[in-house]
Amino acid sequence: MSQPYFGADYAALQSFDPEVADVLLGEVDRLRSGLQLIASENMSSPAVIAALGSTLTNKYAEGYPGRRYYGGCEVVDVAENLAIERCKSLLGADHANVQPHSGASANQAVYGAFMQPGDTILAMALPMGGHLTHGTKVSFSGKWFNAVHYGVDKNTEDIDYDEVERLAKEHKPKIICAGGSAIPRLIDFEFFRRVADEVGAILWVDAAHFIGLVAGQAIPSPVPHADVVTFTTHKVLRGPRSGALVCKEEHAKALDKAVFPMMQGGPQMHTIAAKAVNFKECASADYQAYAKQVIANAQQLATSLGEKGIRPTTGGTDTHLSLHDLQGVQVTGADAEKRADAAGIVLNKNAIPFDPQKPNVASGIRVGAPCVTTQGMGTEEMKVIADLIHRAITQGDGTAEHSVAQDVRAEVTDLVTRFPAYPEPTAG
Numbered sequence: 436m437s438q439p440y441f442g443a444d445y446a447a448l449q450s451f452d453p454e455v456a457d458v459l460l461g462e463v464d465r466l467r468s469g470l471q472l473i474a475s476e477n478m479s480s481p482a483v484i485a486a487l488g489s490t491l492t493n494k495y496a497e498g499y500p501g502r503r504y505y506g507g508c509e510v511v512d513v514a515e516n517l518a519i520e521r522c523k524s525l526l527g528a529d530h531a532n533v534q535p536h537s538g539a540s541a542n543q544a545v546y547g548a549f550m551q552p553g554d555t556i557l558a559m560a561l562p563m564g565g566h567l568t569h570g571t572k573v574s575f576s577g578k579w580f581n582a583v584h585y586g587v588d589k590n591t592e593d594i595d596y597d598e599v600e601r602l603a604k605e606h607k608p609k610i611i612c613a614g615g616s617a618i619p620r621l622i623d624f625e626f627f628r629r630v631a632d633e634v635g636a637i638l639w640v641d642a643a644h645f646i647g648l649v650a651g652q653a654i655p656s657p658v659p660h661a662d663v664v665t666f667t668t669h670k671v672l673r674g675p676r677s678g679a680l681v682c683k684e685e686h687a688k689a690l691d692k693a694v695f696p697m698m699q700g701g702p703q704m705h706t707i708a709a710k711a712v713n714f715k716e717c718a719s720a721d722y723q724a725y726a727k728q729v730i731a732n733a734q735q736l737a738t739s740l741g742e743k744g745i746r747p748t749t750g751g752t753d754t755h756l757s758l759h760d761l762q763g764v765q766v767t768g769a770d771a772e773k774r775a776d777a778a779g780i781v782l783n784k785n786a787i788p789f790d791p792q793k794p795n796v797a798s799g800i801r802v803g804a805p806c807v808t809t810q811g812m813g814t815e816e817m818k819v820i821a822d823l824i825h826r827a828i829t830q831g832d833g834t835a836e837h838s839v840a841q842d843v844r845a846e847v848t849d850l851v852t853r854f855p856a857y858p859e860p861t862a863g
Contacts, residue, residue, distance in 0.1 A: 466856040466857065467855055468779060468851065469779040469781055474756035474805070476806055477647075477669060478673070478810070478856055483675055486705060487706060491707075491708050492703070494507070497696075499691065518711035522679060524714075529682065530686075531681045534694050534702040536706075538641070538678045542665050544690055544694045544697070547698055548689040550610065553579075554581065554608075556569070556581070557584075557611045558584060559614070562788070564617040564758075565616070583606045585602055589789065603636065607634050611631045611639070612639045612640070615641065615644070617756070617786075619749050619754055624640065624661065628660040637662045639662065640661040641666075643665065646664070647670060648729065653726040662682060663680055663682040664680060664681050665680045668710055673805070674712075676706075680694075733752050733804040734753075735818065737757035737802075744764050745760070745800075755804050756802065757802055758787060761828070767792060768792070769796045771784065778839070778847065780820075782802050784797040785799045804817070807820070810851070819850065827840065
């Protein structure tokens with residue numbers, strides 16, 4: 436079997452370490468045999484994977500292009516400069532730093548640049564759709580800083596903008612953060628900018644989930660409004676597992692110093708090269724069409740699940756993901772995740788706003804459209820997927836041997852055979 440996305444030396448790996456080679460093949464088989472609906476995942480291109488598997492992994496390059504602490508960086512400087520310039524062009528930003536190892540690393544740099552231990556941040560509460568690094572007690576952000584959290588309106592289940600403004604004026608935070616991990620609707624960045632200016636706060640947008648939609652010109656950009664925007668490169672953006680940030684020129688020096696040497700040592704040059712490849716991909720007309728299709732697919736999936744009693748919070752979605760309340764079908768999130776997995780459908784349990792269940796049980800599921808859209812599926816396939824999810828989680832029992840799980844898996848197999856992940860190259 437040809438595996439071009441493993442690089443030229445896959446055969447050598449298979450000969451030397453068949454156990455790890457089997458893991459690589461096993462993951463490809465897993466991707467090919469099921470529906471991948473995790474909102475924070477995607478399938479990087481063979482070109483991105485080729486860059487990741489390159490000899491650039493060998494090079495230590497502490498510092499920045501032209502200002503390294505090691506010799507022999509003239510080649511990797513080219514890769515980083517390409518990534519920086521492509522990122523700035525793609526997002527219309529003054530400055531970009533492509534060295535963060537992850538979204539969490541990029542977020543940590545924001546704290547390092549603008550905060551002192553004990554300073555106050557205003558961010559979205561994790562149970563309402565925020566993120567661990569936005570001041571939760573188990574994270575460094577909640578241990579080192581004073582976090583004040585806003586939530587969602589009980590009626591709309593969208594961000595409670597009145598609460599944001601009230602808390603900002605009351606607490607005068609150093610930073611106001613907009614963004615999270617389970618926000619289906621567009622965020623009013625102009626509102627956040629106005630409030631930040633009124634209280635003298637830095638406006639930070641954590642765009643990890645939706646930056647790929649911004650890059651594809653499918654939703655409004657936070658870049659003109661925010662002091663700093665952090666993001667991951669592996670969700671809708673479809674790049675390597677990593678992070679980056681862009682900012683206004685006035686904050687460039689502080690943020691660069693916060694990334695290195697404050698928070699990180701040597702950058703991963705192979706990953707930075709892969710980001711450069713990814714940013715070039717995202718500047719194409721094909722990617723823009725993809726980004727728009729991701730939203731159309733997510734909206735259709737949300738609507739179709741809602742028609743089957745699996746209610747989308749906020750009434751739907753404007754982005755790549757939707758969050759669904761399972762109380763109407765009397766299934767917990769944990770049970771739904773297990774039953775879907777048994778039928779070849781990968782999604783995740785997720786707390787819903789004002790959830791009566793514990794987080795490890797949850798009353799909801801989060802579903803995303805990036806992977807299936809990468810595979811070429813459209814809105815008609817989303818209707819089919821909604822039916823498969825409904826049957827799996829309301830009629831299955833969580834075992835692969837159950838008749839419903841077997842029936843659903845057979846239909847999943849048919850679907851992913853027609854729209855394969857990492858299709859084999861055709862002869863000729």
